Amino acid sequence: MKAYVFPGQGAQFVGMGKDLYENSELAKELFEKANEILGFRITDLMFEGTDEDLRQTKVTQPAIFLHSVILAKTLGEDFKPEMVAGHSLGEFSALVANGTLSFEDGLKLVSQRALAMQKACEMEPSTMAAIIGLDDETVEKVCAEIEEVVVPANFNCPGQLVISGSMKGIEIACEKLKEAGAKRALPLKVGGAFHSPLMEPARVELEEAIENTNFSTPACPVYQNVNAKPVTDPAEIKKNLVAQLTAPVRFTQTMVNMIADGASSFTEVGPGKVIQGLVKKVDRKMETAGIDSYQA
Structure with missing residues (x-):
């Protein structure tokens, strides 16, 4: 089965999507529609902005959402995805890719998020830190013993876990x-403690936006960050998407489950190659590929 996976925050680069805009009429149309929806020319920042802007x-x-989704389109x-998943923000790209969300609704939700x-x-x-070379259980145990807010946030691959919390807690x-x-x-270098209890105000705000958005039955399962399981029920997808903001991203488990359920290859759609690297850490022999630019 062909699995398609979508990157999250951190994969951005100046110039992203420019080749798509210049070579595909459909891409140009979708980028211009995005500028209209967002109320500012995000294409200017993507194509010619600075690292600071991005x-x-x-x-x-x-x-990142636009780069991934427009590439897929x-x-x-x-x-023809048979299973999809995305890392944090990438879950929204995955939900447009499998038909759960329309392009417009996906972009509006990502912007509100x-x-x-x-x-x-x-x-x-608040902030986050990457912990390298320690097993998940030890990281979880140490975090639980600290009085400050500090929690495991991204289970990226075996031996790589990102923690999230208050400045003091992370220190x-x-x-x-x-x-x-x-x-x-x-x-x-992140703006705050993503996927931690400190994102509760954002979760409340996003919940209302998600509740008011139409979610369709997808063409294939999405393996969601919160439980790493395949989901096709729109109501359950909504619930998990809301919970994702304050819960950890269980990406290691997601990849393990997709492989166990028959994934024969993983194709990363969007900027960067991070997810391909994570897949290889889970299964060295797994076939991976990346699509990060216009395919003639």
């Missing part, structure tokens, strides 16, 4: 996790 959450999230008949998350980040300074956790044997504990 790092703003309100720009990053729609930019330009593949035409060649694009980004703005809500940015607002939550400004309410309380204490990094020290304790190094003492516990982590090879590295690297603070990340």
Whole structure:
């Protein structure tokens, strides 16, 4: 079975999507529609902006979503996913790819999500850190013993887990996790503590937007971040998408489950090659490919 996977925040780069805009009429039309929906020319920031422009959450999230989704749409008949998944923000791209959400509704939700998350980040300074070379159980145990807000946020692949929390919580956790044997504990340059209880204000805001959006029955299952399981029921997809903001991204388990359910190859659609690397960490022999630019 062909699995298609979609990247999340951090995969952006200046110039992303420009080749699509210049070579495909359909892509150009969709990008212009996006500029209209968002109320600003995101294409200018994507094609000619600065790294700083693209790092703003309100720009990053729609930019990565647009790059992934428009790429998938330009593949035409060649694009036939049998299972999909996305990393955090990438789950929205996956839901447009499998027909759960329309392009317009997906973009509106991603934009609302980004703005809500940015607002939550400004309410309380917070951050994230990557923990390398330690088993998940030890990281979970150490986080649970700290009085500050600090939780496992992204289970990326075996030996790589991102934690999320208050500035103080992350500082204490990094020290304790190094003492516990982590090879590295690297603070990340992010706007805040994504996938932690500190995103609760954003979750409440997004829940209302998701409830008011039409979700259709998808053409194939989406393996969702919250439970790493295949889902096709629109009501359940909505519930899991809301929960995703304050819950960890269970990506290691997602890949394990997709492989167990018959995935024969993983194709990453969108900027970067991060997810292909994560798949290889789970199963070295798994066939992976990436589509990150216009396919003539």
